[in-house]
Amino acid sequence: MFKTVSLATLVGALGATSAFAQTDISWWHGMGGRNGEVINEISMKFNEAQSACHLTPLSKGTYEEALASGIAAFRSGEQPNILQVFDAGAATIMAAKGATIAAEDLIVQAGKPFNREDFIAGVRNFYADADGKFIGMPFNSSAPIMYINTEAMDAAGVEAPTTWEEFEAVAPKLKEAGYIPLTASQLTWMFMENFKSRNNQQFATNNNGYDGIEGTEIIVNDDNTVMMFDKLKEWADAGLFGFYGAGWVDNQKPFEEGKVAFWIGSSGSFGGLQKTATMPFSAEFLPYWDSLGEGTQSFIGGAALFAMAGKPAEENACTAEFFSFLTSPEIQVYWHKNTGYVPITTAAYDMAKAEGWYDETPVAEVGIKQLMLPGGDWSKGYRMGFYPQIRTVMEREFNRIFSGEVSPKDALDTIETEANGLLAKFAKTAS
Amino acid sequence: MTASPLVPARLAAVRRWMARPAAHPAKLAQFDRPLAPWLFVAPQLLIVAIFFYWPSVQAVTSSFYLEDPFGFGAAFVGLDNYRDALASNEYRHIAGFTALFAATVTALSLGLGLLLAVKADAVMRGSGAYKTALISVYAIAPPVVGLIGMMMFDMHIGPFTQAAALFGWDMRVGIDYQDTALALITVAVWKQIPYNFIFFLSGLQAVPSSVREAALIDARSGWRRFRDVTLPLLAPTGFFLLVINITYALFDTFGIIDVMVKDKPANNPITLVYKVYLDGFKGNDIGGSSAQSVILMVVVAALTVAQFRLIERRVHYG
Known part of the structure; x- marks a missing residue:
């Protein structure tokens, strides 16, 4: 029984790769429990939505462990395509200029639309450089x-x-x-x-x-x-x-x-x-x-996704594809509703509002409203x-x-x- | 072509060398060819080289550098990392706790293990059940032990915390330094007692009954018989356990500590190994962390040498 099943899977897997010549990309993250499950669900949605790329998410434990594994992997040339890095680790990865490709550059080079103004105000600066260019792709954001x-x-x-x-x-x-x-x-x-x-x-x-x-x-x-x-x-x-x-x-x-x-x-x-x-x-x-x-x-808490450097162009194109997919209102609303993290784009926020999500659960709106409050000189973020x-x-x-x-x-x-x-x-x- | 006559001569020399008689045929185990033992130990040496010497060399090298986490550049800083570690109040504080922790855990787990072994050795009826119950704790993995300890000392629902409250003791494990230290030592000792118990028990059972009976005639006091006859015969076991227990307290308690401080040590007591992990893996400071691990390596090496020099001399292997 076991043999038949594994053989079938093997044949299936081989068939899949040879038939579509898919590009595999990997995503290391630091989430467990329900949030980890939702990450798997989103990856599955991405894999179903297109056929050129195949994304495999992998939990590396806590945020800190994910960062440490990512660093160790990078040093031995085995880094994943996408690494989730938490707020406190942002300065570490952003200071290592050759370790990542700026998310904004990656998306623009892949010919995908990208507009900083689409993102809600509180999310725009935390993972961006001094000029406002997105280095990390904001992902799970909380207040x-x-x-x-x-x-x-x-x-x-x-x-x-x-x-x-x-x-x-x-x-x-x-x-x-x-x-x-x-x-x-x-x-x-x-x-x-x-x-x-x-x-x-x-x-x-x-x-x-x-x-x-x-x-x-x-x-x-x-x-x-x-x-x-x-x-x-x-x-x-x-x-x-x-x-x-x-x-x-x-x-x-x-x-x-x-x-x-x-x-x-x-x-x-x-x-x-x-x-x-x-x-x-x-x-x-x-x-x-x-x-x-x-x-x-308030500052956004949570984490962002970083595209690791040193990967072939077709894999980077897939990473860009996934980043765009991730910011689509449908996926953002799905993530927001299932985890409690805030939607990061205005379009997603409007969609959740239009669906009546906040009439049902007013608590879910508090975080995003707080991130949309007027900012001050010192409320953009910190980099240490x-x-x-x-x-x-x-x-x-x-x-x-x-x-x-x-x-x-x-x-x-x-x-x-x-x-x-x-x-x-x-x-x-x-x- | 000129070398060709030499080849058979060399081969013969090698053959003679390989077949030469060992220096002390009466004492040493014999191998017909001296290369053979090297072949036998080669896999072991390879493992030691890969998993011990190579990382040690790496640690020593990187302890002299200040390196960015991703490995883009390393600047030679000489002994700065060592100076930083040794000059830091926090590091000295942790070193102090580590010494206290190692001494207390070793003393208590050896003492209690021996006490239980002596008592279990004396039990006639149902001794198997007692022994199994005492040994089984050893089968629990350190993180699970930590988890159990964490639940026992939990500040909201822990039975130990509640018991302490009955005596008016507001035990706050995780906030109060001393309370957390007490909890860590308790759990670490609990985990190690069965190990000591097994060795002491088998040591006791190896004491010949003729010796015991002879001692019984000589001395009526059970304590004197234990001190003068049993304890010296247990000394080799005790010495071995001493070395193992110190290593346990210094290194193997990592899992317990990690679980009990919940991954966030704050001001709670931690040991030097945990500090190496914190700075290296969570803080991404490779140079500083390497320097700390080299310091630890030197301390443990010195400690082991001292043990063998000072204590092993007094141990009689019979």
Whole structure:
């Protein structure tokens, strides 16, 4: 039985390659669970939609593992055609100029239409160079948003806040009603990177790192950032903020169990939360400080796809074909609905709206709306080398703040010193 | 053509050399041809060369360079990577924890393994069931052990955390450095006890019953008999386990640590090997990571030499 089946598959496979002379391309990514399945479904749709190219997706574990495998493969000349790289790894791959082909060049050379204006504002700059040329192809994009336990709102008789000042006003009432007012997953993304974006604060010299690698320094121990972390610590001490370590799920779980009023999570958490939350919930934008401004758009989180260099022209043509396919409104809406990641083009957003998706599930629209808010000078993105290591330093110091080992100011000073050391080291490798 | 008469002469010389008698025929195992043993060990040597020497040379080489992750350029920086590592407070802190972790895990898992072996050796009825129960833990893979440990110490639902709360101890594994260290050591020891147990038990069973009976006549105190007779006879096993356990604590606990800190160490205790992985694989800093692994290699080599010099001398192999 087994023999017959495998023989049949073999014959089928041989037949397929010889009959159509298909070009095979590969795609390494760092997604698991439902998101990984949707990637397989999209690849299948691509393979069915045309016959010249055959795409094989392969999960390499986490984002970090995907990047590490991609790098190792590139060094031995075995790189995939497409590599998914997460936000924090963007500077690493973009600094290695010979490692990738700019997505925009690839698509234009293949004679496909490409217009930067088609993409929603928040997505345009993060994976682009200083001139706005797309180096990476934005793919799964998310925004940090505030999920709201509506039962808690009713019990305490309060409204969800839009600013942190409003949060300070309602939090004691929520605590009195028996709830932990606030938890947040991944403080690096929520309260460092997107504190910077939502409040339009400079994150690094050299135009947030976009203008050059040499001399780029991080800015994290300024008065405003220190204020943010002083507040968090103050809230934690007063029982208004629950901190459960650096793990994502540990901070999400109390919210799912209905013990927490507000949880700062990813817009991409929505799909999972629908299954796990034990109470009704809604969502709003990540709050900002009224004292600092109007609340600008957030950085996109998630990841982008990079076309790896050193591949034959016909494979690159297939990669371009796939990138175009991926940005088509139908595929974007399919991805958006199934994962909770935001649609990256205006056309896809309009299509989801026209289909009534947001009337059914208003929460799904919060992330994209936040990415479409007016931008400021500092809300486009940031570009810092060795950033995954810098995040590790931040995670360590944040934990030390909440275990009471160091004051927020001291922790941020340490982060600034160590991060600048890493940035200087990165500048040496890139020169 | 002038060389031709020499060829048979050379061949004869080689044949004589190959057939020459070994220097100490009484002591050494004999091979008719001296090349034969080399042929036998060649596959093993090849494996050692490919999987140990070659990567070691690579690590040493790249530790002197600062390299961009994709390998487009490498700048020679001399000892900078070593200086950076050794000057970093964090690195020294991790080194300190690694030493403490290795010492505690080795001492506890050897001690408990020996205790259980002695007790199991004394059991007459149902000893097979006890032994199987004690040994079976060893069959669990390190990441699974880490996963079980993680669940036991989970800050929301962990039974150990809940038990600690009964005594008014707010255990916060993953946030509090000491609590996490305690959890890591507990799980690492639990995983290693069965291994030590197996070796100690077989060591105990190899103690001749005549010796035991003789000791029984000499001393009434069970502790004295254990100290003066059993323990010296177990010394070779104990020494072997000491070396293995230190290596285990330094390297093989990687899977446990990775799972228990959930891939995000933050300020939680980690060992030097984990730091090498973090900087090399997650941080893409190949030079710095290589320098750290060379430091580790030197430390472990020194430790092993010291063990053989200082302790093995006292071991009596009987």
